[in-house]
Amino acid sequence: MSKGNNIRYASILLAILLIGIIVAVIIVKTAPKPQRAKEAKVVRLVETIALTRSTESPQWVGGGEVSAPQRVTLEPQVSGRVDFISPASVPGSELEKGALLARIEQRDYQLLVQQAKAALIQAQSTLDLERGEASSAKLEYELAVSQLNAQAGESKSNSASSIDTALVLREPQVASAEAGLLTAQAELELMKLNLQRTQIKMPFKGQVISRNASVGSQVTTSDTVFDLVATDEFWVQVKVSQQFLPLLDANQSVLIKQGPYQREASVLQTLVDVDTKDRQAKVLISIKDPLTRSENPKDTLDRVLLGSYVEVMLLAKPIENAFVIDNRYIKEGGFIWVVNDNKLYKRQLEMAYQGRLKSWATSGVLEGDTLLTSNLGVVTEGTLVRLATDAPSSNGKVN
Numbered sequence: 001m002s003k004g005n006n007i008r009y010a011s012i013l014l015a016i017l018l019i020g021i022i023v024a025v026i027i028v029k030t031a032p033k034p035q036r037a038k039e040a041k042v043v044r045l046v047e048t049i050a051l052t053r054s055t056e057s058p059q060w061v062g063g064g065e066v067s068a069p070q071r072v073t074l075e076p077q078v079s080g081r082v083d084f085i086s087p088a089s090v091p092g093s094e095l096e097k098g099a100l101l102a103r104i105e106q107r108d109y110q111l112l113v114q115q116a117k118a119a120l121i122q123a124q125s126t127l128d129l130e131r132g133e134a135s136s137a138k139l140e141y142e143l144a145v146s147q148l149n150a151q152a153g154e155s156k157s158n159s160a161s162s163i164d165t166a167l168v169l170r171e172p173q174v175a176s177a178e179a180g181l182l183t184a185q186a187e188l189e190l191m192k193l194n195l196q197r198t199q200i201k202m203p204f205k206g207q208v209i210s211r212n213a214s215v216g217s218q219v220t221t222s223d224t225v226f227d228l229v230a231t232d233e234f235w236v237q238v239k240v241s242q243q244f245l246p247l248l249d250a251n252q253s254v255l256i257k258q259g260p261y262q263r264e265a266s267v268l269q270t271l272v273d274v275d276t277k278d279r280q281a282k283v284l285i286s287i288k289d290p291l292t293r294s295e296n297p298k299d300t301l302d303r304v305l306l307g308s309y310v311e312v313m314l315l316a317k318p319i320e321n322a323f324v325i326d327n328r329y330i331k332e333g334g335f336i337w338v339v340n341d342n343k344l345y346k347r348q349l350e351m352a353y354q355g356r357l358k359s360w361a362t363s364g365v366l367e368g369d370t371l372l373t374s375n376l377g378v379v380t381e382g383t384l385v386r387l388a389t390d391a392p393s394s395n396g397k398v399n
Helices: 003-030 107-161 171-197
Strands: 044-050 054-056 059-067 071-074 080-085 100-104 199-201 206-211 226-230 233-240 254-258 261-274 281-288 309-315 319-326 335-340 343-348 350-354 358-363 370-372 385-389
Touching (some): 233 261, 254 281
Antiparallel strands (some): 059 233, 206 226, 233 281, 254 261, 254 309, 261 281, 319 358, 335 370
């Protein structure tokens, strides 16, 4: 290729390049400029429930172990060999007060009663003899005094005072015999009482827990022969918060639950001390006739067994004209988020009672407020929102 051809090709390429640059500049200059779009404001979608006042009773649900107010380990009051065991005194049997459980051999104690009777007769005879001797001594004394007075004349009073009348009339001997009679009477009563004590009886209406004796056993006053429990009433001790205690309605029935079964009971007492671990107050619950089915058709728990764990529901006095709010909507510090006129606001509540699941607020809510139930994370007051639903919940509560 000649030099002239090279120059011609370079000129063509340069012309094409210049034309391309000119066309590009023209396109850039004449192209429409993009307009900055305005950013659309996003209004968040939220859910709310109505806030209305109501009158309701707070509840406290706790639990405790069933115990017996009367449980005794029965020991004999006299020693001896057991010669009778009642067939009814087997563990688990329910017996009335005074029912015979066992008997200790009585022959020795019957003989002691006879001896005491004989000693009483002897003491009575001794007293009668002493009284007879005292009567004779009194007659002799009076005769002697009259003779001395006749002989002494005016010295009568001095002669009489020189004689120890108490000894002459045998008053110390009579007093000793009377004391002997009282001792013999007391000894006889004691022997009769010991004879009665050979019969081991139920001290109250209840149930036999265990039996530790049999016919032929030699027992002493330190041996436990029966373990007994009264079955007319059982107790349950329940811990409640000190905030709930002033609201507790002791006149309301208490609900005892065990699994799907339930039974009514009553508040017996509020104890004066608190639990040393969590500083909660303690309430004593009474369950009447725990081993027999209640006549109340609502009671489905036939038997409340000793030592079992039961759930207890206590009722408080009604809190009138209050907002009942689920605790999950109450923020730390005792405030809630509400929606009023499609804006978010923070409301500080005045609490009457705050339970485990719900709280009762007496003030802090304004007219038109609805409770925010949506979780929006970090928000500020005055934020615009849209209501997704106004589905009302009874009394503004979430159960």
